Amino acid sequence: MDLQLEGRRAVVTGAGRGIGLAVARALTSEGALVMGGTRSDSPALRAATPHTVEVDLATPDGPGRLVEKAVETFGGLDILVNNVGGRTTAATGFLDLTDEDWQAGFDLNFLSAVRAVRAALPALIESRGAIVNIGSVNGRLPSPRLTEYSAAKAALANLTKTLSEEFGPRGVRVNTVSPGPVLTDVWRNPRRAARPDPDAEDGLAEVPRRMGLTTGEFIAPEEVADMVVLLASRRLPGATGADWLIDAGMLKSL
Incomplete structure (x- = not known):
């Protein structure tokens, strides 16, 4: 299947490892130009794409700097993949969480996407591009051990729907991909x-x-990447505003 991604210009956040690295590799294998954002140097990412930026995406200006670099380098933008995320605290329940814990969790898992979308939308409207946000099965299946993370991912899915309603008429498709347990370094640590x-x-x-x-x-990171790349392509023009699960059957209800 030709995904029609040759020469398309993409930003992938949290691209240094795991799902983000798999997405960067999948996009470049289809001929896309990828600007990968990572907090620390990643030889694996540099092997996947020559276009990388070391940036802390949990900071107020980090996502904007990454998007700005991509637009400057590529002359525009067609795809934004908001992948960066993860736990920012060792808290195991609601009462363990401080205001600082909530803020750190939302900065990384939600506001990083808000800031990247804000910076990217002018270019994406011009190119009639696509946004894919990486959510989590925990956005629908809350866990007391992942309270702030689950809440942030639920907010991200809601943001996806809202953005699709506002900017769909202007040609920008927005979707969420919500994985279950993915075999990344988090599990192998x-x-x-x-x-x-x-x-x-x-x-x-x-x-x-x-x-x-x-x-x-x-779930393999490459499985998630394949779903992201398909949604980012122009092969599914009617797919927008949805939360696409890839959870190995973890959720048992409709």
Whole structure:
């Protein structure tokens, strides 16, 4: 299938590893030009694309600087993938969370996307481009251990719908892709395996079963990337304003 991405200009946030790196690789393999934003130097990202920016995307000006660099380098922008995110605190419940914890979580998981979209929209309106926000199954399946993260991802899905309604008539499609457990470095981290966590007692291979994944397997970053690239392409012009799940059957309700 020709995704018609040759020469299309993209920004991917949090592109140094995991899902973001997989998305950057998938886009470049289809002929797109990718500006990858990462907080620290990533040889793997530099191997995927020559266009990289070291930037803290949780800061007020970070997303804007990344988008500005892309527009300046490529002469415009067709695709924005808001991928950066993750836990910013070790809190395990609501009462453990301070105002600072909430602010840090929303800066990384929600406001980074708000700021990137604000900076990118003029160029995306001009090119009639696409935005893909990386959400999470936790946006629909809250966990007390991930309170602030779940809330931020739910807000991101709501933002997607609102943006699609406002800017769809101007040619910009906006979608969310919400993965379940993806086998990234977060799960492979030796510190995770070493800590006294009841979720680690059976080892990594048992996690999908205990989390109720119908497939019995983690999701690969490349699976998520393939969905992102399809939604970012022009092959599905009617796909907008939706939250697309790829959760290995984790959610059991409609």
